[in-house]
Amino acid sequence: MPELPEVECLTRSVRGVLQGGVIKEALFLRPDLREPIPIERFREVVVGHRVESVLRRSKYLLVRTSFGYGVFHLGMTGNILFRTSAEPCRKHTHAVFAVTEANGSNSWLHFIDPRRFGRIDALCGDQSQLDAHAFFADLGPEPLDLMAEALGEHLFGISRGRSAPVKTFIMDQRIVVGVGNIYASEALYRAGIHPERKAGSVSRRRYDRLAATIQQTLELAIAAGGTSINDYRHINGESGCFQVELNVYDRADEPCLACGNSVRKLKQAGRSTFFCGHCQT
DNA sequence: ATTTTCTCCTGCATGC
């Protein structure tokens, strides 16, 4: 499922194709995903204009033209593939975009999302309009844009007085973006912090450690995803798989790799959490 | 104000 690392890798991949090129045509095979797609606005803002840059903010992929931004979110099951034709190669292909790359070659970008938790949007204006947009206005900082110490300080400061479990706390996009369910469990495991601990009871020192393990986990995943995402296009639309070593996620009842005790599973705010009751306190 | 639960959606695994 796309968390920050997968969106980052995808963004880089899309950037390589789209940046400097033009989306010449947008075909929407379905008018809505999570919400209705503003098709007219998308055409006005994105189609027919040179793509100045392809960016990631949080788990959103942004396609910037001089008129505004095309906004893509992959939800749970979204993916983007490049194909040589507009013909859908998969079920749940909801939109296809004709691309003329900067070097003049042509391809089709396919947006696929079986569960339709994703979104496609468009907004007029520059970065100040983007920052004010409802999707982005309340987002916390990018975890990889800060030094570990600054991130630790941020988490510590904002967590004082909070009784929410630290796991749900770091998954809150208003606190810090991009830490999804898998990497939340992984980062807490690496930091030795129990997921049910109250966010406000975690020390500054331990938040520094957690900040470092969040960054470490995300960067490892980007490195792993980067390898597979490179041949994304070459393997004819087969999705890359992320060879991230997961220490606890989806390993309920299996031995902790550090101490051998069984990895435990619980539900927090409706999501599965995995942890080692011995290593995490 | 903070925190939890519910909802959206489909594919897959399970059990009868």
Place this chain on the structure above:
DNA sequence: TGCATGCAGGAGAAAA
């Protein structure tokens, strides 16, 4: 074989 059930979860709305 087929059908019902439950689970997976990003994120926002609704409820607590």
